[in-house]
Amino acid sequence: MASHGIPRHSSLEATGEARQQELRRIEKYRELEQVVRQEIAGHQYTPETLQRLSELLKKNPEYYTAWNYRRRVLQHEFSEAVSEDSNEAAMDRITTLIKTDLQFLIPLLRSFPKCYWIWNYRLWLLNETKRLLPKPTARRLWQEELALVGKMLSLDSRNFHGWGYRRFVVETLETLSSEEESEKNLAQVEFEYAKKMIGTNLSNFSAWHYRTKLIQRLLNEKSASDEERKQMLDDELELIHRALCDPYDQSLWFYHQNLMCVFDPTTSGQTMAPNLTKTERLDYLRREIEEIQEMLDGAEDCKYLYQALIDYTLLAARVEGTRPGEDQTAQVLDWLSELKKLDPLRAGRWLELEESVCR
Amino acid sequence: MSLASGPGRAAGLLSDQELCPEKHIEYIKKLDSRKDELEYWLTEHLRLNGLYWGLTALNLLGCPDGLPREDAINFVLSCQQNNGGFGAAPDHDAHILYTVSAVQTLVTLDAVDELDNRGLGGKQKIGSFIAGLQDQETGSFMGDEWGELDTRFLYGALNALSLLGLLDMVDVAKAVSYLQKCENLDGGYGISPGAESHAGQVFTCVGALAIAGRLDLVDKDRLGRWLSERQLDNGGLNGRPEKLEDACYSWWVGASLAMIGKLHWIDGAKLAAFIIRCQDPDTGGFADRPDHTVDVFHTLFAVAGLSLLGFEGIAEVDPVYCMPKSITRKIFSA
Numbered sequence: 001m002a003s004h005g006i007p008r009h010s011s012l013e014a015t016g017e018a019r020q021q022e023l024r025r026i027e028k029y030r031e032l033e034q035v036v037r038q039e040i041a042g043h044q045y046t047p048e049t050l051q052r053l054s055e056l057l058k059k060n061p062e063y064y065t066a067w068n069y070r071r072r073v074l075q076h077e078f079s080e081a082v083s084e085d086s087n088e089a090a091m092d093r094i095t096t097l098i099k100t101d102l103q104f105l106i107p108l109l110r111s112f113p114k115c116y117w118i119w120n121y122r123l124w125l126l127n128e129t130k131r132l133l134p135k136p137t138a139r140r141l142w143q144e145e146l147a148l149v150g151k152m153l154s155l156d157s158r159n160f161h162g163w164g165y166r167r168f169v170v171e172t173l174e175t176l177s178s179e180e181e182s183e184k185n186l187a188q189v190e191f192e193y194a195k196k197m198i199g200t201n202l203s204n205f206s207a208w209h210y211r212t213k214l215i216q217r218l219l220n221e222k223s224a225s226d227e228e229r230k231q232m233l234d235d236e237l238e239l240i241h242r243a244l245c246d247p248y249d250q251s252l253w254f255y256h257q258n259l260m261c262v263f264d265p266t267t268s269g270q271t272m273a274p275n276l277t278k279t280e281r282l283d284y285l286r287r288e289i290e291e292i293q294e295m296l297d298g299a300e301d302c303k304y305l306y307q308a309l310i311d312y313t314l315l316a317a318r319v320e321g322t323r324p325g326e327d328q329t330a331q332v333l334d335w336l337s338e339l340k341k342l343d344p345l346r347a348g349r350w351l352e353l354e355e356s357v358c359r
Numbered sequence: 360m361s362l363a364s365g366p367g368r369a370a371g372l373l374s375d376q377e378l379c380p381e382k383h384i385e386y387i388k389k390l391d392s393r394k395d396e397l398e399y400w401l402t403e404h405l406r407l408n409g410l411y412w413g414l415t416a417l418n419l420l421g422c423p424d425g426l427p428r429e430d431a432i433n434f435v436l437s438c439q440q441n442n443g444g445f446g447a448a449p450d451h452d453a454h455i456l457y458t459v460s461a462v463q464t465l466v467t468l469d470a471v472d473e474l475d476n477r478g479l480g481g482k483q484k485i486g487s488f489i490a491g492l493q494d495q496e497t498g499s500f501m502g503d504e505w506g507e508l509d510t511r512f513l514y515g516a517l518n519a520l521s522l523l524g525l526l527d528m529v530d531v532a533k534a535v536s537y538l539q540k541c542e543n544l545d546g547g548y549g550i551s552p553g554a555e556s557h558a559g560q561v562f563t564c565v566g567a568l569a570i571a572g573r574l575d576l577v578d579k580d581r582l583g584r585w586l587s588e589r590q591l592d593n594g595g596l597n598g599r600p601e602k603l604e605d606a607c608y609s610w611w612v613g614a615s616l617a618m619i620g621k622l623h624w625i626d627g628a629k630l631a632a633f634i635i636r637c638q639d640p641d642t643g644g645f646a647d648r649p650d651h652t653v654d655v656f657h658t659l660f661a662v663a664g665l666s667l668l669g670f671e672g673i674a675e676v677d678p679v680y681c682m683p684k685s686i687t688r689k690i691f692s693a
Contacts, residue, residue, distance in 0.1 A: 004605070006652040008639065025397050037450065060401050065451040071505065120507045158602065164554055205600045209555040212544070250588065250600045254545055261544045270544060345590050348623035349583070 004114075032056055040069045045076035054104060061112050067121045074101065074125075078132060094132050098141065101125055106148070113152060119161045123168065130176070139176040143183075145169045150193075157197060163206050187217045202243050205251035212258055215272050229273040230280075233262060236272075237288075247295050253304045257311075260288070264315055278319060285316040303342040306335040310353070324357070332357050378665070379640050380672060383658060384422045386643025387413040390655060405656075406448040407438050411460035412659040414467055418683045419662050419674045432470045435461050439479050443488035444503070454503045455492060458485060459515035466522050467686055486525040489516045498533025499551075509550055510541055514563035517570040518680060522690060531571050538564050539576060546581030558589060558598040562611040565618050569679045574618065583621035586612050594629030595648070605647045606637040606657050609664025610681065617667050617678040627668045634661045 036056055039049045053070045057063065074097060081093040105122050112118060126145060129138035146169055153162045170186050177183040191214045197207035215236070219229055240256050243249075261267040263281040268274050276284070292308050299305060310332050317324040324332060333354065340350050390413060393399045402409070410431060417425035437449045438461060444453025445461040462485065465471050475481040492501045492512065500512040513534055520526045540552040541564055547556025548564035561582070568574055589596040589612045595604025596612040609630060616622040636649040637657070644653030645661035659681075666676035675684040 004647050006646075008646065008650050008652050019395070022397055023395060026395070026400055029397065029400055060404075062401075062404050064404055064454065065446065068452050068503075068505065120505070123507075124505055158599070160550075160555070160557060160599075164550060167553055203601050206555050209543070213553055254585075254600055258544050267544060345592070345594075345626040345629065346587050346624055347626070349587055349621075352624075 029059060032059075036066065036069065040072065045073040049073055050077075058108065061108050061115050061118055064117045067117050070101075070121070071124060074128075078128070082132075091133060091137065095137060095141075098125055098129060098133075102141070102144075109152065110155075113156060113159055114161065116161070119165055123165070126172075130172070135176060139173065139183075142169060142173050142176060146173065153197070157201060157204050158206050160206075163210065167210075185221065187214055187221065190214055191218060202246070203249050203251045205254060208251060208255040208258075212255070219272055226273070226275045230276070233259070233273045237284075241291060244295065247299050247302045247305055250304070253308065256308065260312065260315070263319060265319065281319050282316060285312055285319065288312055289316070300338075301342060303339055306339045306342070310335050310339070314357070329357060377640075378635055378670070378672070379638060379643065380420050382640060382643030383638070383645075383662065384417060384420055384425055384643070386639075386653070387417055387655060387658065388425055404447045404451065407435065407445060407457045407464075408447065408460045409655050410434060411464045411467075412655045414464055415682060416655070416659040416662045418467060418686075419666050419676055421672065421674060423683075428468055428470075431464065431468060432473055435464050435470075436473065436478055441479065442491075443480060443484035443486075445485075452503065453488065455489065455500065455512045455515045455519075456502065458489065459519040461485075462519040462522050463680070463682055466690060467682060471523070482523045482525065486520060486523060486528045489520055490528040492516065493529050493534070495530075498530055498535070498537040500534070510538065510548065510560050510563045510567070511550075513537065514567040514570075517567045521570050522680070526570075535568065535571050535573050535576070538567055542578075545585045546578045546583075547585045555599070556585065558586070558596070558608055558611045558615070561586065561615045565615050566679050569618050577619055579619040579621065583616065583619055583624055586616050587621065587624040590625045590630065594626065594631075594633035596625075596630065603648075604633070606634055606645055606664070607647065607660040609634050610660035610667075613664050613667045614676075614678040614681065622667065631665055631668050631670055634664050637661055 032052060032055060036049065036052050039046075039052070050070070050073050053066055053073065056066050057070070060066070077097055078094050081090045081097070084090075085093060102122070102125060105118060105125075108115075108118050109122070126142060129141050133141075146166075149162055149166045149169060153159060153166065156162065170190055173183050174186055191211070194207050194211040194214060197204055198211065201207075215232060218224075219232060222228075224232070236259055240252060240259065243252050244256070246252070262271040262273050262276065263285050268276070289309060289312050292305055292312070296302075296305050313328055313332055314324060317328065336350055336354050336357070340347060343350070390409070410426075414426055414431065417423060435445070438445045438447070438451070438457065440446055440453040442453055444455070445457045446452050446454065447457050451457075462471075465473065471482060474485070478484070489500075492503070493499070493516070494501065494508065499508050499510070500516045501508055502512045516529065517526065517531070517534065520528060537552075538548070541548045541550075541554070541560070543549060543556045545556050547558075548561050549555055549557060550560050554560070565574070565577060565582075568576060588600070589598070589608065591597060591604050593604060595606070596608040597604050598608050598611065613622065613625075613630070616624060634645070637645045637647070637651075638661070639646065639653045642653065643658075644655070645658045646653045647657055662673060663676045663681055666673045667678060676682070677684045677687040680687050
C-alpha cells in the first residue's frame with residue numbers, strides 16, 4: 001500500500017525553498033493530470049495524449065483510472081488501424097503499438113514490482129493480442145513474456161505477482177499452441193524451472209508450491225499408474241529428506257507436510273498418490289517418524305521436528321483407526337512438553353493439542 | 360471530505376510500550392489538511408479507501424464523530440459513477456475496491472438512505488453494478504469492466520452486498536465453489552485456483568465463506584496451524600513463510616484466526632507489543648514496522664489488530680467486515 005518499508009525521516013519542516021519546491025511539484029503534477037483528463041473527456045485519443053499518459057503514469061503508477069484511459073486510447077488506435085489499413089498493414093501497426101507499450105512498461109515493473117495495476121494492464125495488453133492478431137504473432141509476444149517474468153523472478157524470487165503472472169502466461173501459451181508444437185504442454189519445462197528456483201534457494205516456498213501443482217499435473221496428464229505415482233512420491237521424499245539437513249527451514253517443512261497429506265485419508269484424494277493401501281500408508285508413516293527421530297540428533301532445539309513427530313504419530317493412529325496407545329500417548333506428551341519450551345508463542349495451540357490427546 | 364495517507368514526521372522518543380490514542384485520532388483528523396504535500400495528490404487513487412480506513416480507526420478508537428459526517432457523506436456520493444459503482448475519488452473509474460469502501464462508510468455513518476435520497480438509483484443500483492461483475496461460469500468476481508479476477512474482489516462483493524441486504528442478487532453457491540478451488544493442502548487460500556497461500560487472500564476467502572455461512576468448509580485445524588506459524592519471535596506476523604513481519608498482517612492473520620476460533624493459537628501480548636512499537640508516538644499513526652513511515656492503511660489495521668486482541672480502550676471490531684461490531688450487530692439484527 002502507500003508506504004510499505006519506508007524509513008521514518010525527520011521532516012523537511014517547510015523551510016522556504018523546500019516548501020516552494022514541493023508546491024511547484026504539486027502544481028506541475030496537477031496540471032498534467034488536468035490536461036489528460038480533459039483530453040480523455042473530449043475523446044481526444046491521440047499519440048500526444050498517450051505520451052502525456054506515459055508521463056503521468058511514470059509519476060504515479062498506482063493511478064488506476066489513468067491505466068484505464070490508456071486502454072481506451074489504445075483501443076481507439078487499434079480500431080483505427082483496422083478501419084484504415086489493409087489487413088496486413090493493420091496487423092503490423094497493431095503489433096508495433098502493442099510492442100511499444102510492452103516496452104514502456106518494463107522500467108515501471110522494475111521500479112514498482114508490487115503494483116497490481118501495472119501487472120493487470122500488461123495482461124490486458126497481451127490479451128488484446130489474442131483478440132486482434134494472428135495466432136503465431138500473438139504467440140511470439142507471449143513467448144517473450146516467459147523470459148520477462150523469469151527475469152523478474154530472478155530479481156525477487158518470492159514476488160507474488162510474478163508467480164501468478166507466470167502461471168497465466170504458461171496457460172495462455174499452451175492454448176495458443178497447436179497440437180504438434182512443443183509449447184502445447186509446458187508442464188515438464190515448468191517443472192524444471194521450479195527445480196532450478198528451488199536449487200537457487202531452498203527456502204523459496206513459492207517454488208515448492210509450484211512444484212506441488214506441477215507434479216499433480218504431470219502425473220494426471222500421463223494417466224500415471226499407481227506404481228508410477230508411488231515412485232514419484234519416493235523421489236520427493238528422498239529429495240525433501242536431503243533438503244532437511246537444515247531442519248530449521250519452515251518452507252521445507254511445509255513441503256514435507258504437503259507430501260504427508262498423501263497418507264491422510266481426509267486429504268489423500270487431492271494428492272499425487274491417492275490410492276495407497278492402509279498398510280502402505282502406515283509403512284510410510286513409520287519410516288518418516290524414524291527418519292525424523294534421527295534428525296533430532298544434534299537438532300534437539302528444532303521445534304519443527306517435534307511438531308512433525310506429534311502430527312505423524314497421531315496421523316498413524318488415525319489411519320490405523322484406533323486411538324494412540326499408552327506408549328504413544330506418553331511419547332506425544334513428551335514431545336509436547338519440549339514444544340512448549342521451544343515455542344512459547346504458540347502455547348495456546350500446544351495446550352489445546354495436549355487436551356485433545358489426553359481426552 | 361477526504362483522507363490521504365500522509366507521511367509521518369519524526370522518530371519517536373516516548374516509551375514505545377504505551378498506546379497513544381489521542382495522537383492517532385489527531386493524525387487521522389488532520390489527513391485531509393495535507394494538500395501542500397505531493398503525497399496527498401499522488402494518493403488520490405486511495406481517497407475513498409482512506410476515508411473508510413480513517414473513519415473505522417476513529418470508531419475503534421472511541422471517536423466516531425471525529426470526521427464531519429455531512430462532508431463525509433457528500434464525498435462518498437461524489438465518487439459514484441453512472442454505472443452505480445464508486446471510484447476512488449470524483450471522476451475516477453468505478454471499481455469494486457472503492458465500491459465496498461463506499462458501502463462500508465455509508466453503513467458506518469448510518470447513511471445508506473442517502474443513496475435513495477441523493478445517490479444514483481439507490482442501493483439497488485450498487486447491487487446491479489456488483490452483480491454485473493460476477494463471472495457466470497466460475498462464480499468469481501472481476502474488479503471492474505476490464506476483467507481482472509482476484510479473490511479480493513469476491514470478498515468485496517459479498518461484503519458490500521450483504522451489508523446492503525442484497526446478497527440474493529448474485530450466485531453465492533457458485534462463488535463458494537470457486538473459493539474451494541482456491542484452497543491449498545496447507546489449509547490456506549490463494550488469489551486464484553493454483554496460487555500459493557497468502558495471508559491476505561486467506562482473510563478474503565475465509566471472510567467470504569463466513570458471509571456465505573459456509574465456514575464449515577474451512578479445514579480449521581490445518582489453516583489454524585498455517586496461520587499461527589505466521590508469528591515471528593519479535594511478536595509480529597508475516598503473510599507467507601519466510602517473509603518479514605508487517606503490522607497490517609495483524610489484521611489479515613488475526614481476523615482469519617478469529618473467524619475460525621483459533622486466535623488463542625498465537626501470543627496476543629507479544630503481538631500487541633509489536634503493534635504498539637509500530638506507532639509514531641509524536642505524530643500519531645502506525646507504520647508497517649517500527650520506525651517506518653506511518654500511513655492511514657496501517658493505522659486502521661494496527662488498531663483493528665489491537666481490537667481483536669481485546670486491547671483496553673479500543674472498541675470491538677467485527678473480524679469478518681473490519682467494522683465496529685456495534686454497527687454490524689445492528690445491521691444484521693434488523
